[in-house]
Amino acid sequence: MLPNSDAFELDDELENDFETEVLPDKTYRLDFASNSINGMIDETTAREQAIMKIFMTEAEEYLIYDYDYGCALADLIGEQPPLVQSDIKDAIETGILSDDRFESVEFTNEKLERGRLTLSLTVTCTDGEEINLEEVEVDV
Template identity: 45%
Template sequence: MRSYLLTTETVLQEPEYTTLTHKMTEERVTGKVDGIKALEQAIYKILNTERYEYPIYTFSYGVELKKLIGKEQPYVRSELKRIVREALLQDDRILQVDGFQFVFEGDACHCSFNVSSIYGPLKIKVEVGI
């Protein structure tokens, strides 16, 4: 009969993944970015990808902005906060999304908000057609 010594001092560590990614501009992909710049780019991509429209993304990726078209300003204010928070908090690097401000001009809503991340704070602006 064999005996084994088992201890409770085993420590599990999650692997740390790099955030190094391709740097994208509106015209082309140029070089690489990391850290807060990579997160800023990820936020831009999330906020410009309509959820459920592209089969390469999971159902938790992107935003649902189309459902705001034709809605009244109070509804847009409350729903846009929820939609943006829900979409961005899927990313583990983002800790909090708050400080929403809205400016309505014609058929557009200009929204700015703060993102607290593991790299530091970011101020994000987005325009939504309503």
């Protein structure tokens, strides 16, 4: 006997009975300098760390992350610095905006010296909070 698919109908009342809950940004504190985990962080500090992790992770490289997590920078190796300078900003913006906590990215300052691009950026979160990151460095 096969199940009758017409016998099951979603009740509109039940369908609209669910509410979405926003979970707090709470995670482990990663110390990038010493490669260690030191306690817990939340709110703005956790969001700043999330941005830095996205920035430091090559997109589509690690199986533990979704395909759109991280920044696709490996294809830019060996390219001309002016091309790299614009493409890096696009890759960083795409990587950050793949996280649903972030709404927009604005680059406020950039400096290219001896194969190193230094960027300052402001990331606007979906709740309106702005996170400023100063002097993030990328080798070009």
